[in-house]
Amino acid sequence: MKKQRYNIVLKGIFEKSVFPRNKNRKEIMLMNGKKLLSSLCAAAILISSLTAGISLRSSRAVYAEDGISEETGDVSEEPGVTEEPGVTEEPGTTEEPGETKPLATPQNLRYEEGYIKWDKIKEAYGYFLRIHTGEEEWEYREITKYVDYDDPDDEAQLEFDRLCYEQSIGFGSYEVDICSFDDAWNRTEWSETITAEYEPTIAAPSNIRLSEEEEEVLLWDEVENAYQYNIRIFDDDENRSLYSTAYERYPNFYFKWYFGESGNYWISLQTMDRDYNVSEWTESVLVSHTQSEVIRPGTPQNLRFDETGENILWDEVAGAESYRVDIDISYTDENGDEKYIYEYDYPTEPCCINWKRFVAPFSNAKYKIYVYACLNGELGDPSETIEALFDADIDESIAVPELRLEDDFLLWDNVECAEKYYLTLAVNGQTIIESDYISRYNADSENYSFWTDCYPVGDYEATLYVMDKNHNYNKKTYNLTFGKEPDESVWMPKLYYKSESLLWDWDRVRHDNTSYFWVRIINEASGKTVRLGQVWSDEFYGFLENLPNGYYNAEVCAYENGGIIGPWAKLTHLQNRNGSHFDDNNETKGEIITPPEAEEIPEEERVTEISVNPAWNIRYKDDEEMAIDLSLFYIKAEEIYDEEGLQRASEALGKVIEGDKHYNLLDLTLLYNGEDFSESYNGLVKVTMRLPEWFKDKKFSCFRIKWDDDQKKFVKEIIDGEQTEDSYIIYLEHFSEYALVEHEHTFDDYKSDENGHWPECVCGEKTQAEEHTYTDWTITKEATEAEEGLKERTCEICGYKQEEAIPPLPHRHDFTGDWKCDESGHWKECGCGEKTQAEEHTYTDWT
Structure with missing residues (x-):
């Protein structure tokens, strides 16, 4: 592939049902009980948004009858299920090239x-x-x-x-x-x-019938040794359209909860035992469903705080049986971790008493509060949101009771001033659990307790917060050792790695007694546990996310119903790049080719060292699935001093560049396995150039030199770079035209705030600060008697937009409505309650 010729300029200063799978079918697993709860919990835990670049160079965990033994070998990413044949996932980091024995079929x-x-x-x-x-x-x-x-x-x-x-x-x-x-x-x-x-190898369900005692319940005779009954629901009589799937552990199916619309449906059943032996599917049974009319309550209006700020009020919703008050917050805790709190209150009257009893004492943040009305189990739409700042102070005069361990419980005595207790557990500073205890709900309690038997044995930091009725708090931290030792008779998961996830096998049929899993991440160098948490699924996405760079061991064990913890399965030597795309181990020094006309320039005035480091996720542009060996990258930099190169750089930079000055023009070529790869990849390549001794005290800017078809000339485009004490670093998506030059301030872009605007250079230098020059006010929302309006104006120079509220209109009495009356007389009345024209009744004769 022919590569365009581009320069870096260094100036003076060096600058699958029946196959096909899932085809024509609606795969909906409607789960009941524990399965639904598990899925919701797993979804909450697994929310994440950043990715961590992780490679595994590991001892593979080998699972034998006597536990885990180590079999040394490199472990890359585990393959995942793919919907389309022929698609593979990214390979893991491999060892240095060498002689390897071909893998056998x-x-x-x-x-x-x-x-x-x-x-x-x-x-x-x-x-x-x-x-x-x-x-x-x-x-x-x-x-x-x-x-x-x-x-x-x-x-x-x-x-x-x-x-x-x-x-x-x-x-x-x-x-x-x-x-x-x-x-x-x-x-x-x-x-x-x-x-x-x-x-099929076992008996199918028989005597399928509708219950005579309960509506919309399907019954059948129990099958010997059945573990569960698989269920298919169709919405036509020829079994062509699968509506839903489900399963039941017992020979009954409350199908009314599975349908959203009234109509006829057809249900087929299958028996399955614990060894995945199954029966034939039964003939479909016709059932009818009548959807009950759902009456949803109205929306609470006029949400507000009372005059004390302690209670939340709203207008009563007609027909509402109760209300749900949602109190939400996101904040950064004392360790710098993002935390989320979702608290709920369920009053029967339109008032939430003492909302601050729900807050975390140390959060010091703004809470968002909104209300739903409830009727027959249905929620209406949420009210408008109001916000409130909770800013508690530490009061060391508040007594904090002593924590003590007794029979698998943490206990503490009640203190008279306590409005609320808040207990957190942490491992090496990382909080793993938070629990609150509201004293007014347990006014007669002499002490409080926290169950420790569900935690793996280890060292914990338990912090007890006490909040008084003035919402100030005090706290005390205790270092305690407690928890459950592993039971070797419990099953141990197979642990493996795929992409950014830690995965394990959870056979939910044979291991249905498992409630969740404990996941423990250990820093390999220090031996300290840096992350410990509960996971309700068989995957932990981003398990090394936000941890410092280094090597870690991952461990997973099952938690069984009844408080039994199983043995730990392990993966070792997992490398975390902390979100970085680059690993120093992949950096390779390149070659700089100097033409004869530049050799007379002293080395302290020339770039003599250059290196390249490809991102770990770099891929072929034309074949994203082809594996890439990061050790095979190389960079070649050719210093160019010919007239063509000088003219191209001069045109782009807008200044004359002459070859007898201290300039080096570098034509960079990226090589992969000896071949030109400059335009053949997707991703980033990190290029580091060591600054000449002569130029280390200067600042630089990096520009891309590119041809502009409209202007018919070479132009420059600013490129982000990093300058260290002795090097300049750029990140290239392709090896095209770039220039690294001594930085010159340019003040093309305005920055602004509420006080004014100023031109600011990309380096942060500011100049000519001045006040805004505003247009006239424009009303964007008219004020009414009930609520404020809104107006805005814009700075004519920088575009900064200022908004201001317009006060509500003064109240004007309106007495045009119908007469109001009682036994004493009648009058006209405004909506605010003001009365006029009050007079006695003028009666007709008696009839």
């Missing part, structure tokens, strides 16, 4: 008693499974959780029934093959093809 592939088996390949990082249906094929990349690597030791096996159930594969006979891949995502040839069967 899996041998002795066979299907035995519901399992696909093959001879285990010790060097393989993982396997891909391919299923053929005759007309199409599907490739399953995330098969790790289905594979048992350890029994027997030289055999790997995949539970085909479970794969079919969880991936919605219908009954049938399928041709399957398998290949292995290494931690650089190099895959082998596919193995020989074998036939695997997925067929």
Whole structure:
């Protein structure tokens, strides 16, 4: 590929159901009870928005009967399920190039008693499974959780029934093959093809009928050894359109909760045991659903604080049975971590008494408050939001009771002044739990308690806050050791890594007693736990996010109902780049080629060192899936002193550049595996140039030199750069025209605030500050008697917009409405309550 010739200028100063899977079907798993709660909790925990660049160079966790042993080897990212065949995820960081033994194709592939088996390949990082249906094929990349690597030791096996159930594969006979891949995502040839069967093997539900005692409940006879009953719901009588799916543990199905519209539906059932053996689907049963009319209450109006600021009032909503008051806040805690609080109150009257009892004593932030009306379990629309600042002070005179450990509980005695207690648990300064206790709800309590038996054994910092009725607080921190020792009889997850996530296998059928998981992240250098938390799913996204750069160990254990904690599964030596795209280990020094005419310039006035560092997620422009070895990048910089190069730089920079001055023009070329890669990648490349000794005390600017078709000349475009004590760093999306020059202030852009505006250079230098020159006021919202209006005006120079409220209009009495009356007389009355024309009644004769 021919590369355009560009320069860097350094001036003077160096500047898958029936296949296809999920086709034509609506996959909705309606979960009840614990499953729904688990999903919601998992969603809350997994919210995140930043990504952490993580590579694994790790000891692989090997799961044997006697626990975890270490098998040294490099671990890259684990493959994930893909919807489209042929799509792979990013490879992990690999070792330096060297002689490696080719990975073997899996041998002795066979299907035995519901399992696909093959001879285990010790060097393989993982396997891909391919299923053929005759007309199409599907490739399953995330098969790790289905594979048992350890029994027997030289055999790997995949539970085909479970794969079919969880991936919605219908009954049938399928041709399957398998290949292995290494931690650089190099895959082998596919193995020989074998036939695997997925067929019904147990009894189906029978005697399916509607309940005579309850409306819209389907019943059937219990099947021996059944673990659950899978349910399909169709919205036509020929089973062509799948409306929803569900499952039940007991032989009854309250289907009324699954439908949104009135009409006829058809339900089919299937039995499944704990080994994923399933029955045939039953014939569809016709059921009818009548959707009840939903009456939603109105919206609370006139939300406000009373004169004390302690209570929240609003106008009563007609027909409302109760109200829900939402009190929300986001704030930065004492450790600099973002925290969120969502508190609720459920009054039956239009008043929330003492809203500050819901706050965190140390938050010192603005709370947002809004109200819903409730009727028959339905919420109306939320009211407008009001805000209130809570700014508590520490009062050391407030007594803080002593914390003590007794029988798996943290206990403390009640103190007379306490309006509220707030307890936080932290591990090495990182808060893992916050609990509040409102004294007025437990006025007769002599002491309070916090259960510790659900926590893994370890050292904790417990901080007890006491808030008094004036909403000031005091606190005290205790260093305590408590928690549950692991029970080796509990199952241990298979732990692996994919993208930015820590994942593990949770077989919810065989391990339905598991409530959630504890995840522990340990700094490898210090041995300290830096993150400990509960996760209600089988994935922890961004588990190293916001931690300092370094190496960490990740551990996961299951928490069983009844307070039992299992053994820890481990992954070791996980590298965190803290969101950075660049790893110093990937930096490579380049080559600077000096023409004869520049050799006479002393080295202290020339750039003599340059290096390149590709981002860890750099990809081929034309093939994003092709793996890239970061160790094979190289940079070449050729100093150009010919007339063409000088003229191009002079035209772009708007000044004459002459070759006899201290200039170096650098034509940069990015090489990958010896080939020109300058225009062939997507991503960023970090280029570092060491500043000559002569120029280290100067400031620089970086410009891109590019051809402008409209102006028919070379122009410059500012490029962000970083200047250190001895180097200048730029980040390039492609190796095109750039110039690094001594910084000159340019004041083209205005900055502003409420006081005025000023021209400001990109370096932060300011000049000519002056007050705004405003246009006339424009009314954007008219004021009424009920609420303020709004007006705005704009600075004619910088565009700064100023807004001001317009006071509500003064009240004007309106007596044009109907007469009001009582037994004493009648009168005219304004909406504000003012009365006029009061007089006695003028009666007719008696009738």
